[in-house]
Amino acid sequence: DQQVKQNSPSLSVQEGRISILNCDYTNSMFDYFLWYKKYPAEGPTFLISISSIKDKNEDGRFTVFLNKSAKHLSLHIVPSQPGDSAVYFCAASPRTSSNTGKLIFGQGTTLQVKP
Amino acid sequence: KAGVTQTPRYLIKTRGQQVTLSCSPISGHRSVSWYQQTPGQGLQFLFEYFSETQRNKGNFPGRFSGRQFSNSRSEMNVSTLELGDSALYLCASSLAPGGYGTGELFFGEGSRLTVL
Numbered sequence: 257d258q259q260v261k262q263n264s265p266s267l268s269v270q271e272g273r274i275s276i277l278n279c280d281y282t283n284s285m286f287d288y289f290l291w292y293k294k295y296p297a298e299g300p301t302f303l304i305s306i307s308s309i310k311d312k313n314e315d316g317r318f319t320v321f322l323n324k325s326a327k328h329l330s331l332h333i334v335p336s337q338p339g340d341s342a343v344y345f346c347a348a349s350p351r352t353s354s355n356t357g358k359l360i361f362g363q364g365t366t367l368q369v370k371p
Numbered sequence: 372k373a374g375v376t377q378t379p380r381y382l383i384k385t386r387g388q389q390v391t392l393s394c395s396p397i398s399g400h401r402s403v404s405w406y407q408q409t410p411g412q413g414l415q416f417l418f419e420y421f422s423e424t425q426r427n428k429g430n431f432p433g434r435f436s437g438r439q440f441s442n443s444r445s446e447m448n449v450s451t452l453e454l455g456d457s458a459l460y461l462c463a464s465s466l467a468p469g470g471y472g473t474g475e476l477f478f479g480e481g482s483r484l485t486v487l
Contacts, residue, residue, distance in 0.1 A: 288474045299478030349474035357404030357419035358427045
């Protein structure tokens with residue numbers, strides 16, 4: 257039972273354009289949603305998060321939008337750069353496991369930004 | 372500031388053997404979580420330790436176990452290895468469990484286990 261889903265395994269965009277990565281969840285009992293980025297041969301690194309009580313959070317070129325009624329969140333990268341090419345994981349922190357290290361991850365989306 | 376260190380980085384075992392993986396968290400971090408990453412499955416939570424106590428456990432069989440030492444270093448052990456245990460095992464640390472509830476974890480580079 258996949259509670260967090262990233263339905264697009266891959267995405268390719270042109271440098272300078274917007275990248276939109278999507279994530280759907282099936283459980284309303286999440287406190288935080290997060291995005292992690294992973295380069296080959298490295299561990300995931302935290303990118304940006306959003307509290308379940310917010311709709312939007314912005315950090316430089318990265319913006320995360322949360323649509324609670326649709327149980328959907330998205331990560332926007334504007335403008336996209338070749339260095340953004342990586343695997344992006346959506347993750348959620350369950351309320352029943354709050355204040356623990358347990359996160360529910362999606363399967364990941366591989367972003368390729370072409371120069 | 373040194374990051375999360377995992378050893379060994381790569382290892383090959385055969386079915387039925389057991390393996391121990393080690394994780395040294397960022398200095399000052401007291402919470403350590405372990406995840407398994409397999410192709411197409413994303414990252415799946417194994418367990419979390421804080422102050423030498425297991426605080427949470429994922430849905431894995433009892434062959435998977437772990438512990439944490441007084442210096443916050445952690446080990447995980449997998450006994451009676453199966454082919455399906457081949458994966459990247461990631462360790463993550465945070466100052467407090469779950470990054471004070473925000474979910475912000477600091478991951479190591481992982482230990483890639485291949486079971487033949």
